[in-house]
Amino acid sequence: MGKVLVTGGCGFIGSHTVDKLIEENYQVIVIDNLSTGFITNLNKKAIFYNIDIRDKERLKEIFENNYFDYIFHFAAQINVRKGEEEPFFDVDVNIGGIINLLEIIKKNPPKKIIFSSTGGVIYGLTDILPTPETVEPFPICIYGISKLTCEKLLYAYWKKYGINYVALRYGNVYGPRQNYLSEAGVIAIFISRILSGKECIIFGDGNQTRDFIYIEDVISANIAFMNNDITGIFNVGTGIETSVNRIFEIIREKIGKDCKKVYGEEKKGELKRSCLSIEKIKKQINWLPKFSIEEGIEKTVDWFCLNFRI
Numbered sequence: 001m002g003k004v005l006v007t008g009g010c011g012f013i014g015s016h017t018v019d020k021l022i023e024e025n026y027q028v029i030v031i032d033n034l035s036t037g038f039i040t041n042l043n044k045k046a047i048f049y050n051i052d053i054r055d056k057e058r059l060k061e062i063f064e065n066n067y068f069d070y071i072f073h074f075a076a077q078i079n080v081r082k083g084e085e086e087p088f089f090d091v092d093v094n095i096g097g098i099i100n101l102l103e104i105i106k107k108n109p110p111k112k113i114i115f116s117s118t119g120g121v122i123y124g125l126t127d128i129l130p131t132p133e134t135v136e137p138f139p140i141c142i143y144g145i146s147k148l149t150c151e152k153l154l155y156a157y158w159k160k161y162g163i164n165y166v167a168l169r170y171g172n173v174y175g176p177r178q179n180y181l182s183e184a185g186v187i188a189i190f191i192s193r194i195l196s197g198k199e200c201i202i203f204g205d206g207n208q209t210r211d212f213i214y215i216e217d218v219i220s221a222n223i224a225f226m227n228n229d230i231t232g233i234f235n236v237g238t239g240i241e242t243s244v245n246r247i248f249e250i251i252r253e254k255i256g257k258d259c260k261k262v263y264g265e266e267k268k269g270e271l272k273r274s275c276l277s278i279e280k281i282k283k284q285i286n287w288l289p290k291f292s293i294e295e296g297i298e299k300t301v302d303w304f305c306l307n308f309r310i
């Protein structure tokens with residue numbers, strides 16, 4: 001079928017993408033520095049290199065020995081709060097990392113590079129909801145600014161060197177294997193806290209909304225973009241807003257334990273509402289999410305109940 005490079009393939013979204021690619025008979029090479037990912041997430045049929053995306057020399061070596069038909073680029077500093085605390089680190093990994101990759105592949109581009117951007121924070125304070133891709137992004141956090149810069153870099157390298165790309169602006173992705181220690185991923189954090197007998201902390205009044213999308217829907221969008229010549233930017237979400245309070249209630253209904261919540265101080269700079277229009281992706285590739293938030297949370301709770309260890 002062809003060879004695929006997955007950066008960040010030991011992480012949450014990366015490892016599910018690897019599983020799907022292997023199921024579809026692709027040969028998969030993963031690079032990951034295991035900073036937030038886990039080797040236990042990795043499919044045994046993938047070839048693994050413990051490399052930092054910023055390591056020019058080792059990255060070059062991989063490309064000297066392989067041609068990749070497709071590249072999924074997931075390796076990133078993913079934590080919005082960490083981006084604020086350590087902006088230079090965020091820029092180094094996220095912008096430095098993709099430049100490293102693009103500089104190497106410009107001589108011999110893959111058929112497509114599929115980049116994981118953010119729909120959750122890229123649009124900033126817009127009051128157009130659900131937000132279509134035509135709204136000009138004005139992120140108000142370093143992480144969003146670095147992801148937007150990556151999109152601009154992809155566009156420039158496409159125009160200059162013909163590197164075909166899609167930048168997928170994911171909503172808030174959740175599901176099995178999400179890292180509950182990373183402060184990103186409220187659903188994984190709530191479930192793991194409840195299973196360890198701790199209370200869930202809701203920052204602010206809990207009425208803030210997000211577009212939560214189940215991992216299997218994200219994977220189906222990722223794979224769908226391999227099978228066409230489309231280039232550009234796409235939201236990948238559900239078009240539905242769900243509040244953090246509602247998320248807590250759904251999890252409580254599913255776990256059925258005496259789950260407690262406490263309200264903490266609102267996090268400065270966090271968006272009040274976020275929701276993605278999915279008209280473009282629907283129209284152009286006929287993709288639709290399949291899982292309701294209730295179904296997705298049920299599957300996630302089931303997985304955590306089996307796999308979560310305190």
Ligand SMILES: NC(=O)c1ccc[n+]([C@@H]2O[C@H](COP(=O)([O-])OP(=O)(O)OC[C@H]3O[C@@H](n4cnc5c(N)ncnc54)[C@H](O)[C@@H]3O)[C@@H](O)[C@H]2O)c1
Pocket residue numbers: 007008009010011012013014031032033034035036037038051052053054073074075076077078093097116117118119120169170171172173174179182
């Ligand atoms: N989870 C979400 O809701 C969400 C939403 C929008 C976009 N994204 C993007 O999707 C991608 C995957 O996110 P995720 O939720 O799976 O996070 P994750 O932390 O589980 O995965 C990231 C992976 O990249 C690896 N990594 C980090 N820095 C690296 C480096 N310098 N060199 C090599 N590997 C490195 C980590 O070890 C990890 O395995 C990220 O680019 C993230 O910004 C995620």
